Amino acid sequence: MHLPAIKELLYKIADDQLILGHRNSEWTGMGPLLEEDIAFSSMAQDKIGQSLALYTILQQLGEPPPDTVAFMRQGSEFHNCIFVELPNGEYDFSLVRHFLYDTGIAIRFEMLTSSSFQTLAELSTKIKGELRYHTLHANTWIKQLGSATPESINRLQTSLEYALPFALGMFEESPFEKDLAEQGIFDGEKILQERWQKKIGEVLAQTRLQLPPWNTIEIATGGRVGKHSEHLQPLLDEMSEVLKIDPSAEW
Amino acid sequence: MSEITTQRVYELLAEVSDPEIPVLSLVDLGVITAVTVQGDHVIIEMTPTFVGCPALETMQNEIRELLVKNGINKIDIEVTYRKPWTSDMISEKGKQALKKFGLAPPPSRQLFIDLDVLEHAECPRCGKTNTELKNTFGPTLCRSIHYCNDCREAFEQFKPL
Numbered sequence: 001m002h003l004p005a006i007k008e009l010l011y012k013i014a015d016d017q018l019i020l021g022h023r024n025s026e027w028t029g030m031g032p033l034l035e036e037d038i039a040f041s042s043m044a045q046d047k048i049g050q051s052l053a054l055y056t057i058l059q060q061l062g063e064p065p066p067d068t069v070a071f072m073r074q075g076s077e078f079h080n081c082i083f084v085e086l087p088n089g090e091y092d093f094s095l096v097r098h099f100l101y102d103t104g105i106a107i108r109f110e111m112l113t114s115s116s117f118q119t120l121a122e123l124s125t126k127i128k129g130e131l132r133y134h135t136l137h138a139n140t141w142i143k144q145l146g147s148a149t150p151e152s153i154n155r156l157q158t159s160l161e162y163a164l165p166f167a168l169g170m171f172e173e174s175p176f177e178k179d180l181a182e183q184g185i186f187d188g189e190k191i192l193q194e195r196w197q198k199k200i201g202e203v204l205a206q207t208r209l210q211l212p213p214w215n216t217i218e219i220a221t222g223g224r225v226g227k228h229s230e231h232l233q234p235l236l237d238e239m240s241e242v243l244k245i246d247p248s249a250e251w
Numbered sequence: 252m253s254e255i256t257t258q259r260v261y262e263l264l265a266e267v268s269d270p271e272i273p274v275l276s277l278v279d280l281g282v283i284t285a286v287t288v289q290g291d292h293v294i295i296e297m298t299p300t301f302v303g304c305p306a307l308e309t310m311q312n313e314i315r316e317l318l319v320k321n322g323i324n325k326i327d328i329e330v331t332y333r334k335p336w337t338s339d340m341i342s343e344k345g346k347q348a349l350k351k352f353g354l355a356p357p358p359s360r361q362l363f364i365d366l367d368v369l370e371h372a373e374c375p376r377c378g379k380t381n382t383e384l385k386n387t388f389g390p391t392l393c394r395s396i397h398y399c400n401d402c403r404e405a406f407e408q409f410k411p412l
Contacts, residue, residue, distance in 0.1 A: 130412065
């Protein structure tokens with residue numbers, strides 16, 4: 001097994017889940033309605049739990065313990081895409097991101113259920129089932145609000161156009177694409193992106209939202225190699241605040 | 252001290268309840284996937300209901316505590332996804348206990364193809380399906396929120412997974 005390749009793969013997925021999990025948790029107590037407050041909080045808990053399981057596999061492969069990698073790394077050491085670190089903005093952007101991101105991560109884990117890396121395949125089978133609730137939730141709201149009033153449609157359309165370049169950054173290729181595919185660990189970002197575009201198109205076709213031609217969208221890359229926006233560091237500072245004040249704190 | 256057997260360990264584990272749903276034992280919940288006894292060494296394999304389940308650590312502590320109290324000191328608990336948990340792993344006894352507790356048991360996951368299955372959950376009070384889905388997310392990761400139009404009260408369902 002190609003260790004650097006598999007570590008890179010695990011880190012980027014775990015980091016995506018951790019950072020978006022943290023962003024989702026920022027809706028706790030702030031949701032536009034109680035149900036959404038609970039939904040985003042629950043999805044935050046799922047995502048952070050799933051990132052912990054992935055960091056635990058990394059630990060078994062010789063990396064530092066989960067809390068250390070989650071709380072003690074510098075921004076430039078994170079491999080998440082820029083998309084997940086963007087501030088929540090208003091609910092329309094959070095919802096659009098939730099839809100675009102969770103459609104992608106659900107397909108990613110589905111692909112990983114047949115990975116030759118057995119431990120990851122087993123965990124992916126489990127996570128795939130959980131993410132179904134996330135995609136059901138996203139699709140329900142996108143379909144409803146994407147066909148509701150001029151305001152809801154306009155808001156989602158504006159957020160969609162803003163989000164797409166960042167969303168495509170989820171599929172920034174790794175230097176190990178070939179190794180991962182050859183060893184049957186992961187079929188690769190290109191295949192994932194094709195499947196994602198198809199699925200996104202299918203859902204949006206049931207709304208009044210317009211998907212711009214894919215080839216007109218400029219891709220926001222960099223996250224996978226540690227080049228982040230100005231929004232990541234404040235998030236990390238907040239996430240690790242308690243640990244940095246008192247490293248021995250328990251709760 | 253009597254010899255430790257797999258059966259004895261299962262009997263003890265049946266006394267440990269889910270911290271979030273106290274009427275359900277870990278065995279009936281289906282999270283214990285294997286028990287191996289080698290002399291005085293007990294190896295327990297377990298798997299969480301949800302990957303992000305915060306009760307997992309409490310469950311492990313309670314297992315250890317109970318086994319130690321019963322003279323078993325060499326314990327290894329391994330958390331694995333080799334046999335991932337599904338809601339179909341809740342035993343029949345467990346499903347009845349959930350219902351009595353006021354929590355609708357999960358429908359078979361084979362039926363869970365889209366939201367429609369969740370739309371009209373069976374009310375644990377009146378047993379009828381004149382109900383509405385309010386939220387696929389609830390007070391814990393494993394529960395959804397519903398409303399019974401006949402009882403005019405909200406209830407929760409253990410989610411199919």
